[in-house]
Amino acid sequence: MSGKHQHARQSKKQTKSAPKNKPTPKIKDFNGTLKRLVSYLKPHKIALIAVFITAIFSTIFAILSPKIMGLATTELFQSMVTKIKGDSGNGINFDYIINILLILGVLYLLSVVFQYIQQYIMAGVAQKTVYTLRKEVNEKLSRLPLQFFDSKTHGEVLSRAVNDLENISSTLQQSLMQFITSIVTLIGVVVMMLTISPLMTIIVLLTVPLSFIVTKKVATRSQKYFLRQRKTLGQLNGHVEEMFSGHKVVKAYNREDQSIADFNKLNEGLYQTGWKAQFISSVISPLLKFVNNSVYVLICVIGSLLATRQAIQVGDIQAFIQYIRQFSQPITRVAGIANVIQSTIASAERVFEILDEEEEVVSSNSTEVKSPKGAVSFQDVNFGYTKDHALIDDLTINVEPGQTVAIVGPSGAGKTTLMNLLMRFYEIDNGAIKIDGIDTRTMKRSHVRNLFGMVLQDVWLFNGTIQDNIAYGRENVTKEEIIHAAKAAHADHFIRTLPDGYQTILNEEASNISVGQKQLLTISRAIIANPAILILDEATSSVDTRTEFQIQHAMNKLMNGRTSFIVAHRLSTIKNADTILVMDKGSVIEKGSHDELLAKDGFYADLYTSQYARKAQVPV
Structure with missing residues (x-):
């Protein structure tokens, strides 16, 4: 397995639900997060201007319709009044009404066309914006430390x-467009209402502050629940991923009930925060409807009084009532968008937290080992996963090129940590690690890791063909080189027995081949990478004794002339190592x-003797 790719995590982290007595989390910086999210829209200014313009045209054609329809209503009303009074006349002017209906049809059609254009442009803006965010997150994850x-x-x-x-994508594509349309509609409707009756318009506008007060009060209360909902969803995802990836272990230890109980606890937490967030946010709609319906009744009464005094036409009342509906809809929509924005800002804040994580320190120099020989030295190295607790203290090791170094010791002694430091997965606190006399901190991490080939106890294979998995260790590899590496690792035989041979597709967890076969593929990958230094972390622990013997021959050939570090628990596998380092604490x-x-009859001798003593005690 090439040192190019990320080291497998050493331990699983258990997901726990938030304690009930823990304070409900709040969005830390709403305005700052909103501004930062809006900044991602700046490269699409022209498209957003086009959206705004199409929204204006679509709204204009939509809001002209009630006014024109009012003309038809006025014509019908006046014709009926004339007929009731017994006055002579030409009756209802159907040609006039038909012309009005035709005009309305054209207006509605134009409104729909511009609305379609608006949605088309906005969909592109939203997807490009989220594409940029996804790209940044993916690149950020590749730069984050282990x-x-x-x-x-x-x-x-x-x-x-x-x-x-x-969640951000959905909001940008739907809610942002609705917000723009709502603002334009509000402005256009107010202008049209003023042309009918300034008095009734003022009455309607007086209700706007009340609507916004209701919206702000409810949105503020729902904000904390939306954030907690997103956080609990992340915890639930972590639990589900953990349980499904380790479902065999769960079943083997009869922990299904405990797993279900943990899921139910997290699910209950998500349910509680979810229904509170949705319920509180949904209260806005009925409250605003109550305010709007009250205004609707008031305008009907006042409009009727004005009509009896011939201050306005009957058709204008009908048009104004329609405008009230059009006026209330954007306010209700904006109120709904306000709640969606709470959820979106919570999501954006969580995404930006990843983007703001401290990255691996990039070396100012770009020193390279041109022709690596494989000399490795640890000089007074100090390291601890936390600053308060040092794990490695003043470690000094010198390894000559081509030597095989085995590292043994009890669990927690620092064996794997030593390998992590060697490949700069973690940075040392003090001292220096050098390869061929060059401090690894003066090299790019990519160059450091290119010097290594790694075979871990926990194998990693991706969803793809066996051929692609083996070739992962090096670019531009030929089919012959892949087959040669597989033969060297004693993997060629079992690969050819598969239905599609080297083109066999491995599923996501490579569960369609055995654990030992997975290990053989990772060894093939390490062979084809042709590294200067090898790291073997219990590389043969998952294979049977006969296969281990075959692999050991291949490994001996692979390690010939290369510096090799072997992390071993079975001491019988490292008898021939040039140097054995015994680590403890x-x-x-x-x-x-x-x-x-x-x-010496010391610590190593005790380890070695205890292993063989245990084997002797095992009944045949």
Whole structure:
């Protein structure tokens, strides 16, 4: 497995639901997050101007319709009044009414056309904006240190990178367009109402502050629940991902009930925050309807009085009533958008938190090892995962080119940590790690990792063909090189027995091949990478004894002339190592060959003896 790709996480993080007595989280900086999200729309200014212009035309054609329809109503009313009075006349002017209906049809058609154009442009703006955000998040994740992924569950990261971005996309595409249309509609409707009756318009406008007060009060209360809803959803995603990826272990230990109980607890938390957020936000609509209907009744009464005094026409009353409906709809829509924005800003804040995470420090220099020999040295290295607790203290190791170094010790001794530091997955606190005399901190991380090939105990294969998985270790690899690497790792035989051979598609977890076969593929990948330095972390732990013997031969050939670091628990596999480092509590407590360490009768000898003593006690 090439050092190019990310090191597998060393431990699973358990997802826990937020305690009930924990304060409900709030959006930390609403205005700042909103401004930052709006800044992503700046590159699309021309498109947004086009959306605004099409919204104006679409709204103009829509709001002219009630006024023109009022003319038809007035004509019908006057004709009926004339007939009731017994006055002679030409009756109803149907030609006039038909012409009005034709004009209305054209207006409605034009309104729909401009609305279609508006939606088409806005869809492009929304998707391009979210495309940029997704790209930034993906690139950011590739630059984040391993520590970030060790402190977050997969589900939490996926929730932010997928669910939250999708929420932003939906808001930009639907709500933003509705917001623009609503503002234009409000302005246009007010102008049209003023042309009919300034008095009735003032009465309607006096209700606007009341509507906004209602909206603000409700939106403020719903804000904290929307944020908690997004957070709880991330926790639920993390739990589901964890349980499904480890479902065999869950079943093996009969923990299904506990898993279901944990899910139900998280699901209950999501339900509680979800219904509170939706219920409180949905209260806005009936409250605004009550305000609007009250205004509707008031305008009907006042309009009737004005009509009896011939201050306005009957058709104008009918048009004004329609305008009230058109006036209230954008306010209600904006109120609904306000609630959507609460959820969207909560999502945006979670996405921006990823974008603002501290990245791996980029080396100011770009030193390279031109012809790597494989000399590695740790000089007075100090490191701790937290500043308060040092794991490795004043570690000094010198490895000559081509040497095979085995690292042994109890769990937690610092063996894997040592490999993480070697490949700069973590940065050391003090001291220096050098390759061929060059400090790795003066090199680009990509160059450091190109010097290594890695085979881990926890294998990683992606969804694709076996051929592509093997070739992952190096670019521009030929089919012959892939087959040669597979043969060297003793993987060629089982690959050819598969229905599609090297073109066999591995599923997401590569569960259609055995654990041992997965390991053989990762070893093939390491062979084809042709690295200067090898890291083998229990590389043969998942294969049977016969296969292990075959792989050991391949490994011996692969390690010939290369510096190799072997993290081992089975001490029988590292007898031939040039140097064995015995670690305990972050320090090298013994160093030497297998025979030398046994002769010392120290810590290593106790480990070695205890392993064989346990084997002797196992009944046949």
